[in-house]
Amino acid sequence: MDVGEDQSMSFFVEANGQPGRGDDRQGFLANTGPHVQTPIQTQLQAQAQAAPRCLRCAVRNEGLCAALPAGELPELTAISRNRDVGAGEMVTIEGQDADAVFTLVSGMLKIYKTLPDGREQITGFATPGDVVGLAFGSCYVYTAEAVAPSTVCGMVRRGLHGLVDRKPRLQxxxxxxxxxxLTAAQDQILMLGCKNATERVCTFLLALARRAPKDEQGRPVVFLPMKKLDMGGYLGLRPETISRVLRSLETKGLITRTRSAHIRIDDLDTFGDLAVAAE
Amino acid sequence: MDVGEDQSMSFFVEANGQPGRGDDRQGFLANTGPHVQTPIQTQLQAQAQAAPRCLRCAVRNEGLCAALPAGELPELTAISRNRDVGAGEMVTIEGQDADAVFTLVSGMLKIYKTLPDGREQITGFATPGDVVGLAFGSCYVYTAEAVAPSTVCGMVRRGLHGLVDRKPRLQxxxxxxxxxxLTAAQDQILMLGCKNATERVCTFLLALARRAPKDEQGRPVVFLPMKKLDMGGYLGLRPETISRVLRSLETKGLITRTRSAHIRIDDLDTFGDLAVAAE
DNA sequence: CGGCCCCCATGATCCAGATCAACGCAACCG
DNA sequence: CGGTTGCGTTGATCTGGATCATGGGGGCCG
Known part of the structure; x- marks a missing residue:
């Protein structure tokens, strides 16, 4: 007896960086035995009985899922499973068999490609609702690694194929x-090709700000759980440079560091200008 | 002076940049000798009468066209038209209505996006067989401009839509x-994000070399009709830098400048190494 | 609690490539 | 024909961001 989503999932990539806390996962996957029930399991079980998991999902209206009406959601539920990943764990690995497609439910992933000599280029960060692992060949074309504790929803590729055939809207x-x-990739090309350090950082913060929660006065507070090194890997800058640019933006009163890893954008207008042409 | 298929096409964008030297273009089409009617033209004209144009097309086995068997080609012929464009003429313009999709038949186009402040970033060069103008919204997302006298084949969008509906293979x-x-865009990100000037130039030449003709000894001779400024616009470098890098590659015996705008790659192996990690 | 480790911040210095400047050359033109 | 214009090349100089070096602080563990 399980909550309907806990078969062992061969398509999940196991952690190789930080040891991926077995207990996190155990808490979510009920493989400790049919009789042992954690509070979380009980809760999930209740939900599964009350409504399909997908119906209650935080990102139900994003990514692929948004393409299906509520009535067809159970078919998605049937081919998908949730999984928690700790910071440093990988969800997909460049070059490995693409067995599943993932929707990020919570947390943040960094997406990167590696050069033969080891240099790595981050091509994006996934935020909740984003889909990662779409591959048109048989292998993943990038690595997706959690930069904060995250939850992903994996859809087995074969199952997804069948579903896509039945639901043209998914196509x-x-x-x-x-x-x-593609658009995002071209924006990044534009950024790397012709923006300076300040413009890059502002462009990046602005993009995150669009999806970020706002404070009482409507100012976006963006969450930056990744290391400066990763941010630099995305922006084509060194971590020291990121640090200096953020300091300078702070001095100018454009941003405020609130809680750890959170930055509030105080002057969105000026910020928008900076994002395209600095100074 | 056309091959019998050049009705004026409302969806073609007329030149606005450099006045597209009529005689350059003539020189290109007639470059084997100054006759009234060249052998090539006579040949093309005969083809147009003998068989559907698409069947005899130089890029019949590339781009979209490759997806259709010979028997169905007339349907493509019906919705497409060839057109010659001179250097500096635009084929698509960023932000304008996307009325048609184009296949480059001969020549070369630069593809670029423009920042609000006028800076432009070249996101690629199209070579024969490439398709430009695919847009999933209603507008072109980039400008495509000839950097050499070129021939494009335009497919009216509405006609293409209908055809795609009837031919699932096209989908x-x-x-x-x-x-x-998308892959190409990500390669460019990799290039802009973590390669130095020499690596960038070598990566670029190598990519062109793959599709370039080879000399008797199998060495690729790449055609570089674009200005140094455009090459730099693609690689994120200034024209002076391109010039210096090419000079240094020449000094090292890796390349030879043959005819004007042509470069022969003499040592493909060393070149491949340089393309990923310089020095 | 103290020690360790990792990340961040900040100052000092360096350097690849940008920028500035000058010239050569070819195409074009009156 | 000489003048003009635009691109390419080359040299001199500048500079934004990389690199190097140092210190500080927070999380984690014994």
């Missing part, structure tokens, strides 16, 4: 997601 | 072309 959704990825 | 082809574009 269109895939196409538009792919083309959104 | 798959579109998807795979889109994903190839």
């Amino acid at each position: 269109g959704r895939l196409l538009s997601m792919l083309s959104a990825e | 798959g082809r579109l998807l795979s072309m889109l994903s190839a574009e």
Whole structure:
């Protein structure tokens, strides 16, 4: 007896960096035995009985899932499973068999490619609702690694294939997601090709700000759980430079560091200007 | 002076940049000798009468066209038209209505996006067989401009839509072309994000070399019709830097400048190494 | 609690490539 | 024909961000 989502999942990549706390996972996957029930399991079980997991999902209206009406969600539920990953754990690995497609439910992932000589280029950060692992060949074309404790929802590829065949709307959704990825890639090219350090940092913060929660006065507070090294890996800058740019933005009164790893954008207008042309 | 298929096409964008030297273009088409009607033209004209244009097309086995068997080619012929464009003429313009999709038949186009403040970033060069102007919104997302006298084949969008509906193979082809574009974009990100000037230039030449003709000894001779400024615009470098890097590669005996705008790669192996890690 | 480790911040210095400047050359033109 | 214009090349100089070096602070563990 399980909560309907806990078969062992061969398509999940196990942690190789930080040891991926076995207990996190155990807490979520009920493989400790049919009789042992954690509070979380009980809660999930209740939900599973009350409504399909997908229906209650935090990102139900994003990514692929948004393409299906509520009535068809159970079919998604049937081919997907949730999993928690700790910071440093990998969700997909570049070059390995692409067995599943993942939707990020919570947390943050960094997406990167590696050069033969070991240099790595981060091509993006996934935030909740983003889909990672879409591959049109048989292998993942990038590595996706959690930079904060995260939850992903994995859809077995074969199951997804079948579903896409039955639901033409998913096909269109895939196409538009792919083309959104292309747009994002081209924005990054624009950034790397012709923006300076300040413009890059502002562009990046601004992009995160769009999806970030706002404080009482409507100012976005962006969450930056990744290391400065990763941020630099994305922006084509060194961590020291990121640090200096943020300091300088703070001095100018454009941003405020609130809680650890959180930055509030105080002057969104000026910020938008900086994002495209510095000074 | 055309091969019988050049009705004026409302969806073609007329030149606005450099006045597209009529005689350059003539020189290109007639470059084997100054006759009234060249052998090539006579040949093309005869083809147009003898068989559907698409069947005899130089890029019949590339781009979208490759997805259709010979028997179905007339349907493509019906919705497409060839057109010659001179250097400096635009084929698509960023932000304008995407009325058609183009296949480059000969020549070369630069693909670029413009920042609000006028800076432009070249995101690629199209070589024969490449498709430009695929847009999933209603507008082109980039400008495509000839950097050498070129011939494009334009497919009216509405006609293409209908055709795609009737030929599911085209749908798959579109998807795979889109994903190839994404791959190319990510390669460029890798280049801009973590390669130095020499690596960038070598990576670029190597990519062109793959599709370039080879001399008697199998050495690729790449055609570089674009200005140094454009090459720099793609690689994120200034023209002076391009010039210096090429000079240094020449000094090391890796390349030889043959005819104007042509470079022969003499040591492909060393070159491949340089393309990923310089020195 | 103290020690360790990792990340961040900040100052000092360096350097790859940008920028500035000058010239050569070819195409074009009156 | 000489003048003009635009691109490419080369040299001199500048500079934004990389690199190097140091110190500080927070989390984790014994």
